[in-house]
Amino acid sequence: MKLALMSRSSKIYSTGRLVEAAKERGHDIDVIDHLRCYINITSNRPSIRYQGENLPKYDAVIPRIGASVTFYGTAVLRQFEMMGVYPLNESVAISRSRDKLRSMQLLARKGVGLPVTVFAHKTSRADEIIKMAGGAPVVIKLLEGTQGIGVVLGETQKAAESIIQAFGGVGSNILTQQFIKEAGGSDIRCLVIGDKVVAAMKRTGKEGDFRSNLHRGGTAEQVKISPIERKTATLAAKTMGLKVCGVDLLRGNQGPVVMEVNSSPGLEGIEKSTGKDIAGMIIEFLEKEAKPGKTRTRGKG
Ligand code: ADP
Ligand code: MG
Numbered sequence: 001m002k003l004a005l006m007s008r009s010s011k012i013y014s015t016g017r018l019v020e021a022a023k024e025r026g027h028d029i030d031v032i033d034h035l036r037c038y039i040n041i042t043s044n045r046p047s048i049r050y051q052g053e054n055l056p057k058y059d060a061v062i063p064r065i066g067a068s069v070t071f072y073g074t075a076v077l078r079q080f081e082m083m084g085v086y087p088l089n090e091s092v093a094i095s096r097s098r099d100k101l102r103s104m105q106l107l108a109r110k111g112v113g114l115p116v117t118v119f120a121h122k123t124s125r126a127d128e129i130i131k132m133a134g135g136a137p138v139v140i141k142l143l144e145g146t147q148g149i150g151v152v153l154g155e156t157q158k159a160a161e162s163i164i165q166a167f168g169g170v171g172s173n174i175l176t177q178q179f180i181k182e183a184g185g186s187d188i189r190c191l192v193i194g195d196k197v198v199a200a201m202k203r204t205g206k207e208g209d210f211r212s213n214l215h216r217g218g219t220a221e222q223v224k225i226s227p228i229e230r231k232t233a234t235l236a237a238k239t240m241g242l243k244v245c246g247v248d249l250l251r252g253n254q255g256p257v258v259m260e261v262n263s264s265p266g267l268e269g270i271e272k273s274t275g276k277d278i279a280g281m282i283i284e285f286l287e288k289e290a291k292p293g294k295t296r297t298r299g300k301g
Contacts, residue, residue, distance in 0.1 A: 001059040001290065003029040003283075004085070006077065008066065014267040014279075018062060021279035025287070030058075034076040035069060046082040060086040060290035062282070063094060064264045067146040070098045086290040088282070089263050093241035097263045100143050100175055103240060110239045113232060113257045115139075115250065116178040123168025126161040134178045136160045139210075143173040148213035153179065179210075180257060183250040187212045187259060188223060190233035190247045191270050191278060193285050197233050197247075200225045201273045214266070220273040232256045243289070244282055246270075 003022055007015040010031045022029040038049040048055045061080045065073030077091040097103055101119050108114055118132045130138055136157045142150030154160025160176075167174045185205040190197045202223035203212040212218045225233075233247040236258045246265030249256040267278050 001027045001286065002056070003027055003286070004055070004058040004061040004080065005029055005031050005064065006034045006061060006073065007031050007064045008033055008035065008069075012064075014064060014264075017267050017271065017279035018064075018282065021277065021283045025280070025283050027283065034065065034073045037076045037079075039075060039079045041079075046079055048076065048079050048083070057083070058085045060088065060286050062088045062286070063091075065094060066264070067098060067144065070095065086286075088244055088286060089242050094263045097240050097242060097245070097261050098144065100141065100145075100260060101173070103261060104175075106239055107236055107258055107261075110235060112236050112239060113252070113255055115180055115252070115257045115259070118176045119174075120176070121173075123164050123174075126164040126168075127157070129164060129176050130154070130157060130160050133176045137179040137181070139177045139179050140164060140167065141175045141177065142167070143175060147215040148211040151211055153210050180250040180252045182253050185210050185212060186251070188225060188229065188249045188251065188256075189220075189265070189270065190225065190229070190249065191245075191265060192233055192237040192242070192247055193244050193278075193281055194289075195234055195238065197225065197230050198281055199270050199274045199276045199278060200229075201270050203269070214269050220269045222274045226256075229256045232258060236261050244285070 005018055019029050032050060040047045040049060063077045074091040074095050077087060081087055104114055104117055116134050118129050120129050130136055137153060137155045138160050140152045140154055140163050145151060152163050154163045186202055189201050189203060191199045200223050201220045203218045203220045205212040206217040229249060236247045237245050240261045242263050246262040248259045250259055271278050
């Protein structure tokens with residue numbers, strides 16, 4: 001196969017591993033920095049110009065789009081789809097997963113377990129918002145935050161009110177969420193490929209931090225998940241329409257709750273903690289699935 005890997009740099013662990021895995025399995029793969037692509041939107045003849053030339057015809061594209069460049073990255077991916085290239089994850093599914101509120105509404109619709117979550121535009125009645133989320137302590141998050149930045153614990157009623165009002169004051173969209181204390185500062189990252197959880201790790205935050213993000217200094221270890229956790233993760237992936245993703249669960253008293261679904265899951269933590277060749281599994285998945293023109297949306301909406 002001839003593969004395109006959308007990534008800002010070949011030096012990123014996940015990018016390097018995907019290139020390595022593709023070559024090992026006998027494929028051609030080009031790393032394409034989506035921010036350097038020019039999109040040519042001519043009727044019926046969509047093309048992408050890169051480094052002064054039109055991109056060749058690829059069999060499949062692996063999007064790895066950072067949260068800060070979702071807008072342009074998904075536009076480039078949409079262009080690939082219009083050209084009939086099979087996307088590992090479709091642009092619509094990626095856009096959908098980047099909005100925490102939209103994701104949670106879709107997951108709730110399918111009955112996926114979620115923490116009690118409140119969204120409000122006006123923050124003048126912060127006390128009401130906190131009450132709806134079950135009372136302090138509550139977790140307050142920026143709608144489009146990532147890597148644990150913009151996730152704050154409002155430990156007391158007063159603290160939570162101030163945080164909500166502060167975010168409201170600068171015009172940021174936020175979610176207020178029941179704090180799952182029993183998770184003990186850990187979460188479970190389930191790596192889904194197709195309709196299967198192929199690996200799972202437990203991430204634990206730095207001492208004194210309730211956020212388990214590896215970017216915030218958390219540590220990871222392989223974990224065995226229960227059948228219900230497995231089912232929750234695969235249902236979440238399917239609901240979001242993502243073929244490859246990281247589903248983050250918290251172990252709550254009432255069972256697993258989904259915190260978020262990540263459409264460009266990092267491979268380093270999961271490969272190193274589980275010893276599994278996730279990059280190889282992703283390429284293998286493409287070998288089975290990527291048929292020319294087999295994109296459902298072909299760049300639609
Ligand atoms: P980000 O997109 O920035 O990673 P998350 O929603 O995943 O934001 O939150 C970051 C971390 O904070 C999670 O991995 C988890 O450890 C912790 N966390 C988030 N929400 C809750 C919650 N409602 N209860 C307990 N811990 C939470
Ligand atoms: Mg997270």
